[in-house]
Amino acid sequence: MTQFWKDQRCTEPPVVEGDLTGKTVIVTGANTGLGFEATKHFARMGAARLILGCRNTEKGEAAVEAVKQVASAPEAIVECWYIDQMRMSTVIDFANKFKADxxxxxxxxxxxxxxxFKYEVSPDGYEAMIQVNHLSTALLSVLLLPTLQKTAQDTNTMPRLVIVSSAMHYWAKLQVKELQQEDLIKALSSEEFCTAANMKERYQVTKLFNVLFTRALTAHVGPSFPVVIDTVDPGFCYSSIRNDISSGLVMGPTMFLMEKLFALTTEVGSRQLVYAALAGKPDEMRGQFVSFSQTREVGDFILTEQGKQAEEKLWANTVKILSDFSPDAKAVFQEVLNA
Ligand SMILES: NC(=O)c1ccc[n+]([C@@H]2O[C@H](COP(=O)([O-])OP(=O)(O)OC[C@H]3O[C@@H](n4cnc5c(N)ncnc54)[C@H](OP(=O)(O)O)[C@@H]3O)[C@@H](O)[C@H]2O)c1
Structure with missing residues (x-):
């Protein structure tokens, strides 16, 4: 909490500068909040092509217009592409469309x-936060990994894959009973493991999954892979992310007060997404957790024996689910990730 106080109240992360001339950037959830602000930073740095992955294309098209206003490349291509991470088929369509280009x-x-805090099951059969925050994020990462790799080889550069997690993962851990489940993801999606009490902690667990998956993916590609994969905490920011949990007699006033005291704007928070995408020496960023313009130690649970078990289990379960869902993902797991 002391660190949180210091970070949020006393540290304003600087704007990251960079030259993205000729480069292509994809940001999911880019119509609003942190994704939108990060996309504007990338446009300001001269990116040649920006793709905003959005589930609501009307909002996405409005964001495209705003991004075009700040784009510094004269012929910048800014597009909104449909993706709804509640349905993995749309993630596959998104990746295929990009690869076809x-x-x-x-x-x-x-x-x-x-x-x-509500228990909702996605059309694919997984608890909604697990699906959107982890499974679809992992699927898009895996499907586009070969394209990032090819770009590295063709252009002699070091592309980056950034997975947005959160400092909330510091508060997450998995219970022994959860870790004993053969299929952790399936189990955590079931009614039995989605009690009201568990749902209050589920967001943190999915953000823990983001960090665990980043570490596992980095370990599987190995240290000389030409793509840097890292994960980032933008800090506690004003945005619509907490709309569903900020009502009620306790959460309403608590969130109101927390935001008044501590929240950063999404523009300031988005600097961390840009930092993770551009800053630092590539080899020092691999698999790292970025927060307030530096790499920081991950949550204690991750470093315990149980944390290691959780990482292995999450990886194995994710490989199985995504491979069953997508032959292309299966091929990447087998050919690029030795899974
Ligand atoms: N704000 C914070 O304090 C904070 C702190 C730590 C980490 N983060 C992380 O930062 C990321 C961005 O959050 P934010 O604060 O910018 O929240 P936000 O303003 O609510 O933006 C979230 C974005 O994700 C999109 N999205 C939601 N469900 C989707 C789906 N099924 N398919 C595709 N896109 C979907 C939203 O689209 P719609 O506009 O259509 O809903 C929106 O574009 C999240 O991963 C969050 O966990 C936020």
Whole structure:
């Protein structure tokens, strides 16, 4: 809490500068909040092509117009592409559309996310936060990894894959009973593991999954892979992410007060997404957790024996689910990730 206080009240992360001339950037959840602000930073830096992955294309098209206003590349291409992370088929369509283009991909920021205390099951059969925040994020990352890799080889650069997690993962851990489940993801999606008490902690768990998956993916690609994969905490920011949990007699006033005292604007928070996408020496950023313009130690649970078990189980379960869902993901797991 002391660190949180210091970060939120005393540290304003600087704006990151960079030159993205000729480069292509994809940001999911880019119509609003942190994704939108990060996309504007990338446009300001001269990106040649920006793709905003959005589930609501009307909002996405409005964001495209705003991004075009700040784009510094004279012929910048700014587009909104449909993706609804509640349905993995749309993630596959999104990735296929991009691969069919055959263009380069320099930065992929997997930012789309939700939080809720309600138990909801996605059309694919998974608890909604697990699906949107983890499974679809992982699927898009895996499907576009070969494109990032090819860009590295063709252009002699080091593309980046950024997965947006949160400092909330510090508060998450998995119970022994949860870790004993053969299929952790399926179990956590079931009614038995989605009690009202568990749902209050589910967002943190999915953000823990983001960090665990980033570490596992980094370990599987190995240290000489030409793409840097990292994960980032934008800080506690004003945005619509907490709309579903900020009502009621306790949460309403608590969130109101927390935001008044501590929240950063999404523009300030988005600087961290840009930092994770551009700053630091590539080899020092691999698999790292970025927060307030530095790499920071991950949550204690991750470093325990149980945390290691959780990482292995999450990886194995994710590989199985995504491979069953998508032959292309299966091929990447087998050919690129030795899974
Ligand atoms: N704000 C914070 O304090 C904070 C702190 C730590 C981490 N984060 C993380 O930062 C990321 C962005 O959050 P934010 O604060 O910018 O929240 P936000 O303003 O609510 O933006 C979330 C974005 O994700 C999109 N999204 C939600 N469900 C989706 C789905 N099924 N398919 C595709 N896109 C979907 C939203 O689209 P719609 O506009 O259509 O809903 C929106 O564009 C999240 O991963 C969040 O966990 C936020």
């Amino acid at each position: 055959g263009g380069r991909l320099d930065i992929l920021v997997c930012n789309a996310g939700i939080t809720s």
